[in-house]
Amino acid sequence: MRVFKKYGASSALTILLLVVWETGARLLDMKFILPTPTDVVLKIWELRVPLFLEHLPATFLIILIGLSLSILFGVGLAVWMSINKTVEKTFYPLIISSQTIPIIALAPIFVLWFGYTIWSKVVVTVLITFFPIxxxxxxxxxxxxxxxxxxxRTMGATKKDIFFKLQVPGSASYFFSGLKVAVTLSxxxxxxxxxxxxQAGLGYFSRRMMTQFDGAGVFAPIIILSAVGIFLFVIVSSLEKKTLKWRKTE
Structure with a gap:
């Protein structure tokens, strides 16, 4: 009953949107542009072997490496800025300015630098996820x-004590908020x-299907990417609840 109250409205809206999509796509009858949800599901099933055994692992590896690097360097830089005003004044404006540059415009440059290796994709992922963390x-x-x-301080605490016993626990909820944004952006x-x-990955597969004017093939990896984002968000939310048991939530 609690699950229904919590997710009933969003589930009903999702079903309504799918029905509208299905009906509208059938009326237009232009599957190479707008396939029906049924066509997309059938295409996922038809291409399940290359999608789930070849392209999904390639994309997931990029996401994991990119997120790991963003957490490592993002948290490290945040701690450094919090304890050193000079570092804050030096790096914080640069971090803000980096978000004004369209990442999609830089992606081809990274391909020129790193080629078609995994690192060109990892750099793009890091640039997008580094900021919120x-x-x-x-x-x-x-x-x-x-x-x-x-x-x-009146109780005799050192700077180290204040950092680990006060600032770190207090910033944990902020970190998880940034991480939840970052996992979807990754x-x-x-x-x-x-x-x-x-040469592999769900994004690559979607582009390849576009050149073949296969509408359902274009949508199939997009749906899987969306499911991956939701899956990662749920994992981070669950980890947050377990880690921050002391925090009272509604």
Whole structure:
């Protein structure tokens, strides 16, 4: 009953949109442009072997490497900026400025630099996911109130104690908020990189189907990419709930 109350409205809306899509696509009868959801599902089943055994693992590997690097360097830079004002003034404007550059315009350059290897796609993924992780973690580290810090100092706490016992727990929820944004963006980053230049992957497969005017073939990997994004978001949300059991949520 709780699950129905929580997801009933969104499930009903999803079903309604699928019905509208199915009906509209059948009325237009232009499958090479707008296939029906049924056609897409049948295409996924028809191409299940190359999609799930060849292209999905290639895309998933890009996502995992890109996210891992973003977490490693993003959290590290956020911590560095929080403890050093010079570093903050140096890097923070650059981090903000990096988001004004259209990543899709840089993707071909990375292909020229790294070729059709996995690293051209990983760099695109890192550039997209680095920002939310870094900024959210940095904001979380700065969100600690001065009163709490003063209280710990009066109790004899060192800077190390304040960082690990106050700032790190306080910034955990900020970090997970940034990570939930990053995991969904990582799917987009991997797909963009594969679309520009790759030899395998769901983005590459979608582009290949487009050259064959196969509408259902174009949509099939897109649906799988969406499912991957939802799957990763659910994993991060579950990890957040288990890690932050002390936090009271509605």
């Amino acid at each position: 870094t900024v959210n973690t940095y904001d979380g580290l700065r969100a600690t109130t001065k009163e709490y810090k003063d209280l710990l 799917v987009i980053g991997a797909a963009i990189g594969e679309w520009i230049g790759a």
